[in-house]
Amino acid sequence: MSIRLLSENMINQIAAGEVVERPASVVKELVENSIDAGARRIDIAMEDGGRVLIAVTDDGCGMDADDLALAIERHATSKLPDDDLQHIGTLGFRGEALPSIGSVARLTVTSRTAVGDSAWSITVDGGDKGAVHPAAHPRGTRVEVRDLFYATPARLKFMKAPQTERNHAADVVRRLAMAHPEIAFSFSDGARSLIKLAPAQGDFLSAQLDRLDAIMGNEFGDNALAIDAERESIRLSGHIGLPTLNRGNAALQFLFVNGRPVRDKLLQGAVRAAYRDFLAHDRHPLLALFLDMPPELVDVNTHPAKTEVRFRDPGLVRGLIVSALKHALAEAGHRASTTVSNMALGALRPRSESGPSGTVLPLRPGGGAFGGRTAPPSSLAEAAAEYLAPLDQAHVSGTFGGAAMAPSAPAPAIDEAPALEEYPLGVARAQLHETYIVAQTANGIVIVDQHAAHERLVYEAMKKAMTEGGVKRQVLLIPEVVELGEAGAEAVTDRAGELEALGLVVEPFGTGAVMVRETPALLGETDVVGLVRDLADDLAEYDSALGLETKLADVCSTIACHGSIRAGRRLNGQEMNALLRQMEATPHSGQCNHGRPTYVELKLGDIERLFGRR
Numbered sequence: 001m002s003i004r005l006l007s008e009n010m011i012n013q014i015a016a017g018e019v020v021e022r023p024a025s026v027v028k029e030l031v032e033n034s035i036d037a038g039a040r041r042i043d044i045a046m047e048d049g050g051r052v053l054i055a056v057t058d059d060g061c062g063m064d065a066d067d068l069a070l071a072i073e074r075h076a077t078s079k080l081p082d083d084d085l086q087h088i089g090t091l092g093f094r095g096e097a098l099p100s101i102g103s104v105a106r107l108t109v110t111s112r113t114a115v116g117d118s119a120w121s122i123t124v125d126g127g128d129k130g131a132v133h134p135a136a137h138p139r140g141t142r143v144e145v146r147d148l149f150y151a152t153p154a155r156l157k158f159m160k161a162p163q164t165e166r167n168h169a170a171d172v173v174r175r176l177a178m179a180h181p182e183i184a185f186s187f188s189d190g191a192r193s194l195i196k197l198a199p200a201q202g203d204f205l206s207a208q209l210d211r212l213d214a215i216m217g218n219e220f221g222d223n224a225l226a227i228d229a230e231r232e233s234i235r236l237s238g239h240i241g242l243p244t245l246n247r248g249n250a251a252l253q254f255l256f257v258n259g260r261p262v263r264d265k266l267l268q269g270a271v272r273a274a275y276r277d278f279l280a281h282d283r284h285p286l287l288a289l290f291l292d293m294p295p296e297l298v299d300v301n302t303h304p305a306k307t308e309v310r311f312r313d314p315g316l317v318r319g320l321i322v323s324a325l326k327h328a329l330a331e332a333g334h335r336a337s338t339t340v341s342n343m344a345l346g347a348l349r350p351r352s353e354s355g356p357s358g359t360v361l362p363l364r365p366g367g368g369a370f371g372g373r374t375a376p377p378s379s380l381a382e383a384a385a386e387y388l389a390p391l392d393q394a395h396v397s398g399t400f401g402g403a404a405m406a407p408s409a410p411a412p413a414i415d416e417a418p419a420l421e422e423y424p425l426g427v428a429r430a431q432l433h434e435t436y437i438v439a440q441t442a443n444g445i446v447i448v449d450q451h452a453a454h455e456r457l458v459y460e461a462m463k464k465a466m467t468e469g470g471v472k473r474q475v476l477l478i479p480e481v482v483e484l485g486e487a488g489a490e491a492v493t494d495r496a497g498e499l500e501a502l503g504l505v506v507e508p509f510g511t512g513a514v515m516v517r518e519t520p521a522l523l524g525e526t527d528v529v530g531l532v533r534d535l536a537d538d539l540a541e542y543d544s545a546l547g548l549e550t551k552l553a554d555v556c557s558t559i560a561c562h563g564s565i566r567a568g569r570r571l572n573g574q575e576m577n578a579l580l581r582q583m584e585a586t587p588h589s590g591q592c593n594h595g596r597p598t599y600v601e602l603k604l605g606d607i608e609r610l611f612g613r614r
Helices: 009-018 024-037 065-073 097-103 160-180 203-215 218-222 266-273 314-331 336-350 380-384 391-399 449-465 485-494 498-501 528-540 552-562 573-585 602-610
Strands: 041-047 053-058 104-114 119-126 134-136 140-146 184-188 193-197 224-233 234-241 253-257 258-264 287-293 427-432 436-441 444-449 475-481 505-508 513-520 598-602
Touching: 024 041, 024 053, 024 097, 024 160, 041 160, 041 427, 053 528, 065 104, 065 119, 097 104, 097 119, 119 193, 134 391, 160 184, 160 203, 160 253, 160 258, 193 203, 203 218, 203 224, 203 287, 218 224, 224 314, 234 314, 253 266, 266 287, 266 314, 427 573, 436 528, 436 573, 444 449, 444 573, 444 602, 449 573, 475 528, 485 498, 485 505, 485 513, 498 505, 598 602
Parallel strands: 041 184, 253 287
Antiparallel strands: 041 053, 053 140, 104 119, 104 140, 119 134, 184 193, 224 234, 234 287, 253 258, 427 436, 436 444, 444 598, 475 513, 505 513
8 A cells, every 4th residue: 555645634634633622622722812812801602512613702913814814724823933842922832723623613713903994704614714705893803613523423422411511611711711810701501601700800819819719619719828939930829728628639729830721740749749748648639820930941842732741840840839838838827727617517507408508528537546545645734834825935835745845833724714815726615525625716616626636736746856856755664565467567677767767666576576665755655556556557558669758747647646635535724725725836737637627616606697696
């Protein structure tokens, strides 16, 4: 069989297989063209999920008759004036979209420039190009795509239900709208309006948050932390949700590079690393992050859909994201998302009433060892004596659960506590079921899970000790022998040197057992056997080539869980208040190591509504 050149129409249809995967791909290409044309308003309409009609209308710069004739030619574009792929400053640049769409559908493009006397129109019917002719249209461009894939019937078999295709297209519009808050967007399916976004006003970050609010919901706006960081010539901006605002998938994670929505494993991995200390492995935060960098530092010419990018210095990008997100989360302190209290209020309402609306799924409890009765950390009484000290003094004096604290006069009884306004988490009033602390604030109440809260405090103390030269250890008067089986004992002894840096000194003791000689001092009296067995289970899952530094969060979390105040431990008033004061002074104390909230705050107005007083 001899080699021959493919026809121009066949080439366009092959290209369409890469560029036009489904109706959402058509919407993406056309809306990106409108953005590149400087539009300030873009209207999108679909019928029957895009099979019958896709129409995109904008008020951009428009095209004259000559440009319109070239626009439907393959690889014709106005976006690479210098033929330089290293400095791409637009969303589109390949010149493939319109000819590819026209090869598989009936395409009509009508456009008018600001100085044009009239508009011009051209049609492409399954690859057959018509002539440019005058038309009536205001400034801007309207592109109509009818009977999508009629020229390639096999592709029709792969289209999903109209509602599914419409939802995919709406997702594309939302992503592009996030990156361009200055542009007004509307999206309809012929019967109703699905998206209607006015141009956002104000400075960059406030306009960005307004647009995210409109798309992701008010719950995100109420619980978002602003990100604005720069390293060398790369800037990272956007907003991230508090860890307690999470869901079971990453559908509400939006990542952009130079205004282009992308799905990049490097960026997703950096987000996971930043939230690793705060969320269980199967929970995902809500966020929208925007990377802006010189075009020569990123390659967007890696895939026809342009959703994949390559960075010249991926380590720099990853480091910027991780450090910026961790800094913002640390600045949030003990704050927990408002959805925690909303969920609590929803649970208290009668079943006939609907709970608060939103996109966030109920939190799933994380793992960890709970229950059991062990002695509290040895410094609990010392910490309790400090609960009335000012927050900054308490922070300097030590860390609840291990560090030495300055001596103080005995704390007064609960009912003699000072003004509630001094303490964000209030003053303890009661302990329920020896598990939950109830505190009164200036304008409501706070309910604290004592085990989850103290687990976070111990974990943060361990991380701080590690950065300051290692965790202090205490020698056991009588070493503890732990039976683990051969595999478990080998896993623990192989990492004995690394465990020592975490304050746990172990050595082999016969076949299938280890002897524990020292434990982290900040744990006080703890269940040594349970701790080592849980660590053995954790270590058995790790790649032997990885150091424990790579899994530090998991190991510290396990140790912290065993060193925390257990559910079922009765605390007196001073001990409860000491826990509250240390939570206020400790970053990330709004959630435990597994991503569960450590406290729920109910405002007085919410409580009054529960009883019909409002």
